[in-house]
Amino acid sequence: MRAAVQDMLLAQRGALVGWMPVCLGVGIGGYFSMSAEPDLMVFMIGCVIALVLFVLSRMVQVAYAPLFLALVLIIVGAGLAKWRTESVSAPVLTFRYYGPIVGRVVNIDRSASDAPRLTLDHVTLSNMSPDRVPDRVRVSVHGDQMLAEYQPGDLLMMTGHLSPPAGPAEPGGFDFQRHAWFLQLGAVGYTRTPVLRLAAPEREGWRLWVFATRMRISHAVQLAMPGETGAFAAAIMTGDRSAMGQDTLEALRASNLAHLLAISGLHMGLLTGFIFAVVRYGLALVPGVALYWQTKKIAAVCALIVGALYLALSGGNVATERAFTMVAVMLVAVLLDRRALTLRAVAIAAIIVLALQPEALTGPGFQMSFAATTALVAVFTYLRRFQMYRLPKWVRAILSVVISSGVAGLATAPFAAAHFNQISHFGLIANLLSVPLMGVLVMPAAVLAVCLAPFGLWVVGLWFMDLGLRWILFVAKSVAGMDGALGHIHAPQGAVLPVLTLGLLWLILWQGRSRFAGLAGVLIAVVLWQQSTRPALLVADNGTLIGLLGPEGRALSKPTGSGFVAGIWLENDGGPVAQEVAAMRTGITRNGRIVTGQVAGWKVLQVSGKTALATLDDCDGADVLISNQTDAGPRPCVVFDLRRLRATGALAMDLSDADNLVITTAHHVAGNRPWNQRQGRAGPPIVLSRDETRSSEVIVSEVQ
Structure with a gap:
């Protein structure tokens, strides 16, 4: 048996590089799943253990050495995540703020409600010491003000509302607090007053200069190509999606073509591949150059430079960084006369991304991007065994498009379903009708437009881009409008x-x-996944909305208000409907501002407003009372008022095997981490048992 195990381990030695990012990812994932933030001493001990394991790996038999090194990499992954968490530490607002806001524009985009949104740094808030002011804030601008009114580097002043970044909409859901922490985003809010420019654009630093260049190109493209195609072209060329309409975005998502918006592997590969081909075959036309120069390596260098410029111009999100890293590894392999497209290249790209941004591991961009790339490389490596070169070129081209679209779609489908709770049933058809056109027309036309721009003739390239993008948008809307185009699935459990x-x-x-x-x-x-269940009852973190799961789906306590949270709940249930429709479902009883729900005999009362809370007689027979106001108490039930909900976050209520009511908080599931430390220490779930005689004093003591 020992000999068989050794042989099996020795057989892996030619493919061990592929396991390096896997081990790093296990360590990073383990760090982010911890229920409490490990202190420095824990990581010092981890470093000692890693050093000991590394020494042991040099002393044991060759077959077992990779096992010790795998443990070392797991510890390194956790250490990278901890280092990154500490390195981006910045002040986070701890209260709700209303007043003047002054800051410099460093990003412009749109919110989910289609409102212009500004990210500001160099922030000044009224009556706050500089050491407490967040490094960055993000403000949605409501009213008639347009994105074109703002320029990168503008110093702006407005009067607005700011709040700390919100926690998950439900326990175990997407944690925006953690996402904002790594963006150094200390507050989010909105303004309804006019935004005033205090000073001309201040563009110190290359990042702001690149951002300003991106926005100038984006505005120029949209001016030359009005409408949705211009917004689409701007997104492809500069990564600026701020002009994309919500209807177009929904159509692209429903048809599984949203990946065409992100500057990722497809765009980077098409661009660098086009440049590589043009330079290589262009030089081949010159006899003296073709005979004496290494045109293939010259083309690789040119493609690498263009790819780096495209990365800078795009804003450098995770998908683009991964794509450029992958392309750079491939092109360097060409320079070293090695095979370019291998799992080793994918692994190196993953190692670089995880080392620089460990938090990317938890995001859908990283997961879907590397899932598609790994699957494509593995499948096409396997297909090399077959003598496909004997087939006609046009057959091979069609097979390549069909196989690549199918493999990429299958590889990303489970991750898309887990994060977005939807599956595009006709995505393969849409991709087959759109992706080839992106490669043969849209991206070459974009390169042509850039080349002709210095001569004032870039409209020629944009005209061809417009033709291709019109077709892609037509396909997206047609496929999205087909019956059964989109399927929905409930959110899986964390494992x-x-x-x-x-x-x-x-x-x-x-x-x-x-x-x-x-x-x-x-x-x-x-x-x-099939056995995953959804909470019987959910409570929003502001106490204004509850949702009870019933035979028809989740019934909501009100038809309007808290629409963002309501939408997330319904999507995670796998049955997204309008909030008004969910509010009409049976299961919840409404009596003015008092809403009653039953979880297998456990009565939950949700009260909105001070007046309704004041008229309430104790708990009106309820076991749990939810209020969007601060309650003075005491009451003979478990009370979650606004003050307590701000500390606990959203709630989930379910029955245990013994028919006890278990109340789980979002803060408990997320753990005590730096990004939610303003909420205090998370307590364990509360369990209500029918077998206990619970006086009001006992319940109040537990809640406190």
Whole structure:
């Protein structure tokens, strides 16, 4: 048995690089899943353990050395995540602020409600010491003001509302607090007053200069190409999506074409591939150059430079950084006379991204991007065994498009379903009708437009871009409008994606017949997903909305208000409908501002407003009282008023096996971490039992 294990481990030595980002990812994922922030001493001990393991790896048999190194990489991954968390530490607003806001524009985009949104740094707030003011704030601008009125580097003043970044809409949901922490975003809010420019644009630093250049190009493209195609072209060329309408975005998502908006592997690959081909074959036309110069390597250098410029121009999000890193590794392989498209190149790109931005691991961009790339490289590497070169070129071209679209769609589908709770049933058709045109027309036309821009003739390239983008938008809207184009699925529990990912990676990276053991991980993930259940009752973190799961779906306590939270709940249930429709479902009783819901006999009361709360007789027979006001108490039930909800975050209520009511808080699930430390220390879930005699004094003591 020992000899068999050694042989199996030795067989992996040619593919160990692929496991390096996997081990780093395990460590990073472990760090982010901790229920409490580890202190410095823990990581010092971890460093000592890693050093000991590294020394042991040099002393044990060769077959077992990678096992010790894998543990070292797991510890390194956790250390990278901890270092990144501490390095981006910045002040976070701890209260609701209303007053003057002064700051410099460093980003411009649109909110989910289609309002212009400004990210400001160099922030000044009234009556606040500089050491407490957030480094960055993000303000949505409501009213008639247009995005074109703002310029990168503008020093602006406005009167607005600011709040700390909100926690998850439900326990275990997307944690915007953590997302904002790594963006150094200390407050978010809105303004309804005019935004005034205090000073001319201040563009110190290359980042702001690049941002200003991006916006100038974006505005110029939109001026030359009015409408949605111009906004689409601006997104492709500069990464600026601020002009994209919500209807167009929804159509692209429903048809699985939203990836065409992101400057990712497709765009970077098409651009650098086009430049590589043009330079290489252009030089080949010159006999003296073709005979004596290494045109292939010259073309690789030119493509690498263009790719780096495109990365800077795009704003450098995770997908673009991953794409450029992947392309750079491939082009460097060309310079070193190595094979360019390998899993080793994908692994190196993943290592670089995880080392620079460990938090990217938890985001859909990183997961879907690397899932598609890894699957494509693995499949096409396998297809090299078949003698496809014997087929006609046009057949090979069609097969390549069909296979690549199908493989990328299948690889990203589970991650898209887990994060966005939807599956595009006709996405393959839409991609087959759109992606080839992106490669043969849109991206070459964009390069042509850039080349002709110095001569004032870039409208020629934009005209061809317009033709291609009109077709893509037509396909997106047509496919999105088909019956059954979009399917919905409920959100999985937290263990599903890690188990699924590790199973698929084992299937791809492991050498030998044992690789098929990865199918067991995939099967376990599928079973876990099918057995995942949704909370019986959810409560918003401001106490204004509750949602009770029933036979018709989740019934909401009101038809309007808290629409963002309501939409997330319904999407995670796998049944997104209008809030008005969900509010008409049975299961919740409304009596003015008092709403009653039952969870298997447990009565939950939600009260809105001071007047309704004051007229309430104790708890009116309820076991749990929810209020959007501060309650003086005491009451003979468990009370979650506004003050307590700000500390606990959103609530989820479910029955245990013993029919006890278990109340779980979002803060407890997220753990005590730097990004939510303003909420205090998270307490354990509250369990209400029918077998206990619970006096009002006992309940009040527990809540306190």
